[in-house]
Amino acid sequence: MILTGRGRKIDLSQPRIMGILNFTPDSFSDGSRFNQLDKALFHAEEMVNDGAAIIDIGGESTRPGAAYVSEQEELDRIIPVVEQLSQKLDVMISVDTYKTVVMAEACKAGAHLINDIKALQEPGALKAAADSDALICLMHMQGEPRTMQQQPEYSDVVQEVSAFLNERVRASLKAGIEAEKLILDPGFGFGKTVAQNYELLGRMEELGHAFPWLIGVSRKSMIGNFLNCPVNERLAGSIAAALYAVSQGARIIRVHDVQPTSDALRVFWHAQQFQRLQTK
Numbered sequence: 001m002i003l004t005g006r007g008r009k010i011d012l013s014q015p016r017i018m019g020i021l022n023f024t025p026d027s028f029s030d031g032s033r034f035n036q037l038d039k040a041l042f043h044a045e046e047m048v049n050d051g052a053a054i055i056d057i058g059g060e061s062t063r064p065g066a067a068y069v070s071e072q073e074e075l076d077r078i079i080p081v082v083e084q085l086s087q088k089l090d091v092m093i094s095v096d097t098y099k100t101v102v103m104a105e106a107c108k109a110g111a112h113l114i115n116d117i118k119a120l121q122e123p124g125a126l127k128a129a130a131d132s133d134a135l136i137c138l139m140h141m142q143g144e145p146r147t148m149q150q151q152p153e154y155s156d157v158v159q160e161v162s163a164f165l166n167e168r169v170r171a172s173l174k175a176g177i178e179a180e181k182l183i184l185d186p187g188f189g190f191g192k193t194v195a196q197n198y199e200l201l202g203r204m205e206e207l208g209h210a211f212p213w214l215i216g217v218s219r220k221s222m223i224g225n226f227l228n229c230p231v232n233e234r235l236a237g238s239i240a241a242a243l244y245a246v247s248q249g250a251r252i253i254r255v256h257d258v259q260p261t262s263d264a265l266r267v268f269w270h271a272q273q274f275q276r277l278q279t280k
């Protein structure tokens with residue numbers, strides 16, 4: 001299956017890696033914006049050489065407790081990066097934003113994919129997405145980033161994630177977004193306990209295969225709290241979760257550590273080619 005976002009194609013007949021571009025929160029305290037732009041370009045090039053097919057650029061941290069970033073500040077941070085990367089790199093450029101103006105401006109600047117943790121629920125977002133011709137990742141989240149981990153509750157986490165995403169797919173189609181542009185994401189860690197995250201991962205097959213799945217588990221609490229290890233020791237666990245998700249049909253894996261994840265995915269996928277009894 002090949003997806004096209006604003007003219008740029010991605011072949012999902014095998015799993016692909018979305019590399020997370022570093023954006024230090026205190027971005028400009030240690031240097032000029034020019035310096036930051038150079039660092040971002042260097043990191044992105046490195047991820048592409050290591051096997052990333054998509055670079056995800058975000059200007060606001062969505063971690064619980066992270067500071068809110070104004071629309072203007074987010075634009076100032078990411079637009080120059082989107083412009084540079086979309087011109088210089090032969091990969092898909094994704095913008096991690098829920099802000100309508102940022103979506104529109106990022107697409108004008110060259111982005112090919114809108115990665116929206118709010119699944120186009122902000123006012124005007126459906127229209128901005130429909131007008132953009134970009135690919136759209138619709139993600140599930142319970143609550144708001146600042147408070148979502150306080151007490152997540154579900155009667156059935158898989159059923160609720162599925163129902164929410166179905167509703168957002170319907171809203172997207174109604175707004176004129178083509179079905180071929182849509183990617184879905186269960187939103188690991190977004191308003192979910194560690195147990196709920198594992199139930200979601202273990203039962204991913206139940207979410208169906210009508211649209212390609214993107215998943216992000218890299219370095220998250222579901223790895224760290226389960227293994228009881230700090231963020232810099234979560235690579236092996238993150239890779240195991242990613243491979244499990246791929247075995248369940250996930251096609252885009254959002255990660256910090258591109259090179260080791262790429263190696264793991266390639267070996268996993270190569271072996272799977274020889275499996276005689278395909279489950280799907």
Ligand code: 8Y4
Nearest residue numbers: 062096139185187188215216219220221
């Ligand atoms: C350590 C490192 C601990 C990172 C937590 C985190 C997703 C996403 C994020 C995701 C999609 C994060 C923007 C959270 N996660 N977009 N964004 N799917 N589509 N936390 O799972 O990485 S940010």
